[in-house]
Every structure is written in structure tokens, then in C-alpha cells.
Amino acid sequence: MADYKLLIGGNLVDGDMTMDVINPATGAPFATVARASARQADEAIAAAKAAQPAWGALDFTERAAKLNALADAIVARADEFARILTQEQGKPLPEAMGEVAWTEGFLRHYASLELPDRIIQDDEAGYIAVKHRPLGVVVGIIAWNFPLLVACWKIGPAVLAGNAIVLKPAPTTPVTALLLGEVCREIFPAGIVNIITDANDLGPHLTAHPDVAKIGFTGSTATGKRIAASGADTLKRVTLELGGNDPAIILDDVDVKETAAAIFGNAFLNAGQVCLAIKRAYVHADIYDTMCAELARLAEEAIVGDGLEQGTQIGPIQNAAQYEKVKGFLEAARAEGAIVAGGKALERAGYFIAPTIVRDVTDGAKIVDEEQFGPILPLVKFDSVDDVIARANGSEYGLGGSVWSKDVKRASEIAARIESGQVWVNQHIAIGPHIPMAGFKQSGLGVEQSVEGLSEYTQVQVINIKR
Numbered sequence: 001m002a003d004y005k006l007l008i009g010g011n012l013v014d015g016d017m018t019m020d021v022i023n024p025a026t027g028a029p030f031a032t033v034a035r036a037s038a039r040q041a042d043e044a045i046a047a048a049k050a051a052q053p054a055w056g057a058l059d060f061t062e063r064a065a066k067l068n069a070l071a072d073a074i075v076a077r078a079d080e081f082a083r084i085l086t087q088e089q090g091k092p093l094p095e096a097m098g099e100v101a102w103t104e105g106f107l108r109h110y111a112s113l114e115l116p117d118r119i120i121q122d123d124e125a126g127y128i129a130v131k132h133r134p135l136g137v138v139v140g141i142i143a144w145n146f147p148l149l150v151a152c153w154k155i156g157p158a159v160l161a162g163n164a165i166v167l168k169p170a171p172t173t174p175v176t177a178l179l180l181g182e183v184c185r186e187i188f189p190a191g192i193v194n195i196i197t198d199a200n201d202l203g204p205h206l207t208a209h210p211d212v213a214k215i216g217f218t219g220s221t222a223t224g225k226r227i228a229a230s231g232a233d234t235l236k237r238v239t240l241e242l243g244g245n246d247p248a249i250i251l252d253d254v255d256v257k258e259t260a261a262a263i264f265g266n267a268f269l270n271a272g273q274v275c276l277a278i279k280r281a282y283v284h285a286d287i288y289d290t291m292c293a294e295l296a297r298l299a300e301e302a303i304v305g306d307g308l309e310q311g312t313q314i315g316p317i318q319n320a321a322q323y324e325k326v327k328g329f330l331e332a333a334r335a336e337g338a339i340v341a342g343g344k345a346l347e348r349a350g351y352f353i354a355p356t357i358v359r360d361v362t363d364g365a366k367i368v369d370e371e372q373f374g375p376i377l378p379l380v381k382f383d384s385v386d387d388v389i390a391r392a393n394g395s396e397y398g399l400g401g402s403v404w405s406k407d408v409k410r411a412s413e414i415a416a417r418i419e420s421g422q423v424w425v426n427q428h429i430a431i432g433p434h435i436p437m438a439g440f441k442q443s444g445l446g447v448e449q450s451v452e453g454l455s456e457y458t459q460v461q462v463i464n465i466k467r
Contacts, residue, residue, distance in 0.1 A: 002034040004174070006197065007181030009047030010190025016040060019199055021175055024090040024316040024323075025306040025350045031088070033174050036196035038205050041166070044194040048137045048164035049211050051191025056134040056162035060114035063160050066187055070152075071107040073183045074100060081148060081179065086307040088175045089147055090315040090351075091270050093307055103149045106449075109433035110156035113454050120462075127465040132458035134162030135213040135237060139206045141227070142177075143219040144170035144318050145273045151177050153448060154216045155184070159192055161457035163214070166194045168206060170219075172319040207231050214238070214457065218275075221397075221442050228445070239446035239456050242439060244275045244399030245371045247392040248428065249382075249414060250291065251405035252284035259404050260294040263377075266402075266428035268302070268355050271314050272375040273322075276400040276422070276429050280368050281379050282388045288381045292340060292359045295377065299341035299355040306350070316351040317374055323351035326374035329367055330356065333376065336368075337361035342375070363391050371397065385414060393419045398440025402428040 005012040015034030023030040036044070055063070074081060078100045085096035115132040122128075140154030147169055158165040169177035174197040181195035196202070203223075207215050207230040214237040217227050224240040231238055248263055267278040283291045307315040317323040323345075333339055333356065342356030355375040361368055367378045382388040392401060401420040405411040408425060415423040421438040424430050431437060436452040438444065447453050 001032070003031045004033045004178035005181075006034045006036055006040065006044075006178070007185055007193065007195040008040060008044045009051075009194065010185060012182065012185060013040075015197070019171070019174075019197070021088055022172065022319070023087050023350075024318050025308070027320075027350050031175050033178055033197055036198055036202065038202065041196055041202050041205055042209075044166045044196050045137055045206075045209055045211050047191035048166055048194055051189055052134065052136055052162075052164040055159070055164060055189060055192050058162070060160065063162065064111040064114070067107050067111040067156055067160060069187045070155075070183065071104045071111075073187060074107075074148075074180075075104055077183070081176065083308070084175050084179055085148060086315070088173045089144065090318050091307050092312045092315050095270060096307065099146055099149050103152050106149065106433040107152055107156050110160050110454070113160065113451055115161070115451070115455060115458060124467060126467050127463075129463045131461045131463060132161070132455060133461050135457060135459055136163060137212050138163045138165045138214045138216060138457065139209075139212050140165055140167040141203060141206070141215065141217045141219065142167070142169055144173040145270060145275070147173040147176040148180065150218050151180055153218070155193060157454045157457050158216065159188065161454055163457055164192045164194075166196065166206065166212075168196055168198060168202060171197065171199050203227070204230055207236070208233070210234055212236060216457075217241070224444070237456070239448060239453075240444045241275070241437070241448055242399075242442065242444045243371050243397055244439070244443050245279050245369070245395045245397040246276055246400040246402070246420070246428070247395075247418075248278045248281045248401070249388055249392060249403045250281060250283045250287070251403070251407070251411065252286040253406045254287065254404050255406075256287055256290050256294055260291055260298060262428070263404075264295055264298045267377045268314055268375050269429065271317060271353070272377075273318060273373055274429065276431070278377065278402070278428055279372055281377060282382050282391065283379055285381050285383050288379070292357065292379055295379065296341040296357045299357050302355050304346065304352055304354060314355055314375060317353055318351070320351060322373065323353070326353050326372065326376065329370075329372045329374065329376055332366040333358045333361075333378070336365040337378065363394060369395070389414060389417050393417075396441055397443045399443035400424070400428070402426075
């Protein structure tokens with residue numbers, strides 16, 4: 001018997017199968033959830049297709065009211081959502097509460113948006129207006145690092161724009177999404193929001209389905225490429241928020257202690273399992289040794305443990321497969337540089353990696369060139385600004401990056417030369433629902449957040465009238 005059910009056509013239903021969900025802090029199951037079959041995926045798409053026209057006919061204010069109601073409902077069950085997030089994802093409970101708060105904020109901002117007609121011409125000769133029409137059925141596929149926030153990054157703009165959605169969470173973090181389904185059932189008309197789960201087997205079925213108009217995906221670049229290929233035959237719209245290898249460039253004039261604390265926080269948030277986390281830090285030679293020492297100190301002092309335990313600062317890796325992958329990066333770090341903090345898996349139940357600082361590495365090393373997606377930070381020494389910009393831009397990724405200096409003008413000039421969708425000065429992961437989020441190169445296609453992200457869930461139509 002499943003503890004959590006699917007949401008299909010306004011009903012909470014058992015899956016044709018079930019699956020256990022592992023708590024990464026213990027390595028043991030903590031819940032059993034419904035698992036959908038291909039037949040049930042088709043039912044969800046059919047329910048969305050049937051419900052969408054009436055929903056799309058409503059005006060923005062009516063749809064926005066439902067998003068505010070969803071935000072209210074999530075806040076009312078904030079403690080429950082946060083505890084589930086910690087149990088299935090692993091992040092410390094304060095971070096989980098932060099994810100719930102962020103989700104509320106994003107939903108409320110979406111509810112403030114609309115896409116009014118843009119009048120190109122209105123005179124005696126004629127009238128021309130640009131309209132935004134719903135696409136129809138959207139499939140949202142999300143990663144396991146922020147199961148509630150990213151779910152609402154898909155649901156919010158999709159339904160606000162007048163679409164219906166079928167959401168598929170990651171197989172290792174389905175509980176939060178199914179709990180969200182219980183909430184959505186009480187708010188949206190039947191069929192507008194559908195939530196199904198799988199064991200990584202339904203993605204191709206959903207993305208190739210002829211009744212799906214758009215795919216919104218957050219996850220790895222490799223999977224994003226497969227999704228784009230799957231939807232190509234029917235020319236589906238796609239928004240792909242993919243991997244990153246975010247550089248931080250730290251100039252010689254920073255306050256080392258203050259900057260190290262900020263770098264550490266932005267590298268090891270959610271145990272480094274953040275697409276926009278700092279994944280390689282370029283440190284000027286003049287402060288390299290002191291920066292390495294300070295970051296090593298922070299790593300050694302960090303409290304690693306079960307996210308439900310008071311005082312925990314860094315939780316486990318979310319799943320066994322990623323845990324093994326991160327251990328492979330530790331092996332590379334030992335061969336490629338000098339580990340000055342951490343460097344090992346912790347000998348306890350669950351998937352724990354000690355926060356690791358690696359120095360004396362350079363570009364071309366696996367630990368620098370590839371996205372670790374775990375609690376590992378390589379530190380690369382540089383002397384020349386032109387050289388470090390070339391290094392930062394040498395990646396196939398271009399999601400985010402940051403420049404750190406007391407001289408904001410100098411830092412801003414460097415930031416303008418970085419090939420990333422988001423570039424910050426003296427901060428990192430400074431995102432928000434009002435700020436467009438996009439990736440260069442293999443970090444994605446399209447835009448999320450703000451009006452630009454909302455418009456991606458619509459079809460532009462021109463009404464051209466001769467008078």
C-alpha cells in the first residue's frame with residue numbers, strides 16, 4: 001500500500017506499481033509511493049488535454065488567484081513539507097524551510113504577472129495586436145535537488161499562462177511532489193495539475209507523446225539532450241535548465257575571511273547539489289595560500305549529519321548513484337591536486353561525503369573541468385585577468401559565474417566578459433522570480449522566471465485587421 005498517491009484528473013489514485021523511497025541520511029526506505037505505468041501517464045495527459053480549454057479561457061487574474069491559493073496552502077503545511085524534503089532529499093531542516101519559503105515567494109510573484117496584448121498598430125488603416133495564447137498540455141520533468149521549488153517553477157508559469165500540466169518528479173524524490181499533488185487537488189480544476197511518478201522509465205513516453213505541446217525540464221545536460229531529441233519529431237517547445245560548472249573569480253583585493261565564508265556557503269549549499277553552486281574557484285596568486293587555508297578551516301569545522309538533527313550544516317548526497325559518482329571525483333582529486341580538507345566518504349549509514357577543498361589543481365583536471373554536483377571545491381591559482389577569463393569561459397557550460405573584489409567597477413568589467421547566463425559581483429546564487437534565468441552553451445535552452453520565462457509557456461499570435 002502506497003503512503004502517497006498519484007494525482008490524475010483531479011483524483012488521488014494508486015499506481016499500477018509502487019516503489020520505496022530512500023532517506024539518504026540512513027540509506028533505508030522511509031516511505032512507499034505510487035508508481036505510474038505508461039497507461040496512467042496517458043490518462044494524465046488525456047485529463048490535462050480535456051481540462052485545458054476551459055482553463056485557458058479564464059483571464060489571468062482568475063488563474064493567478066489559484067497560484068496565491070497554492071502558496072497559502074503550502075505555507076499552512078510548511079512544517080510537513082520541510083520535514084519531507086529533509087527526509088527524502090537530505091538537506092538540513094533550515095534549508096528545507098528556506099525552500100518552502102522560496103516556493104511561496106516564487107508562486108506569489110508569478111501571480112503578479114500577466115502578458116497583455118501588445119498593440120503594434122491602431123489607426124484608420126488597421127489594427128495589429130500581438131497576443132499570447134496557451135500551448136495546451138505541458139510536461140514538467142524535474143531534478144532531485146529542490147523537489148518542491150522546481151516543481152512550482154514548472155507548475156506556476158505553466159498554469160498561469162493557461163496550460164494544463166503533467167509533472168514528473170525525480171524517482172528518488174517523489175514524496176514532496178505527491179504531497180504537493182494533495183494540495184493542488186483542492187485548488188485547481190480537475191486535470192489542470194497532474195502528478196505522476198516513475199522509476200526513470202516514463203520520460204521518453206511523455207516527451208514523445210503527440211498531445212504534449214511543451215516540455216519544461218530541469219536536470220542534467222545529457223538528459224536534456226535526449227529530451228530535446230525526443231520532442232523534435234513533433235517540434236515540441238522545450239525549456240531546458242541544465243548543468244553548470246560555475247566559476248568564481250576572486251581578485252587580490254578581497255577581504256579573505258569574509259569572502260571565503262561567502263564562497264564556502266555558495267559552494268556547499270545543499271551539499272554542493274545546486275546547478276548554480278560555485279564549482280571551481282579561481283584565486284589570485286597573491287592571496288591563494290591564505291584563501292586555501294581559510295576555506296579548509298571552514299570545511300573542517302562544518303557539521304555534517306542527518307538534516308533532521310539540530311546543528312547540521314551539510315547533509316548527505318541525495319542518492320546512491322550520485323554518491324558513487326562523487327566518490328569518483330574524490331579519487332580524481334587525490335590524483336590531480338592536494339586535498340587540504342575532507343577528501344573522504346564518512347563511515348556511517350547513508351551517503352555522506354566530508355566537505356572537501358582541493359588546491360594546486362588547474363584546468364584540464366577532471367575535478368575542475370567536470371560538474372561535481374557534490375561537496376567538493378577545487379581552487380585554481382591565477383595571475384592574469386585575461387588568462388582567468390579565458391579559463392572561466394573554457395567550459396562547455398555557461399549557467400552562472402561570479403567575480404569578487406572590493407573594486408566593483410573592475411569586477412563588473414570582468415563580469416561582462418564571462419560567458420554565463422547569470423554573472424554576479426560579490427555574490428552568487430542571487431536568483432529570484434523577477435530575474436530571468438538562462439544558460440549559455442550546454443547549460444540550457446530558453447528562459448525561466450520573470451515575464452520572459454512566462455512567455456515561453458505561450459504561443460505568440462498576431463491579429464491583423466484591415467479597416
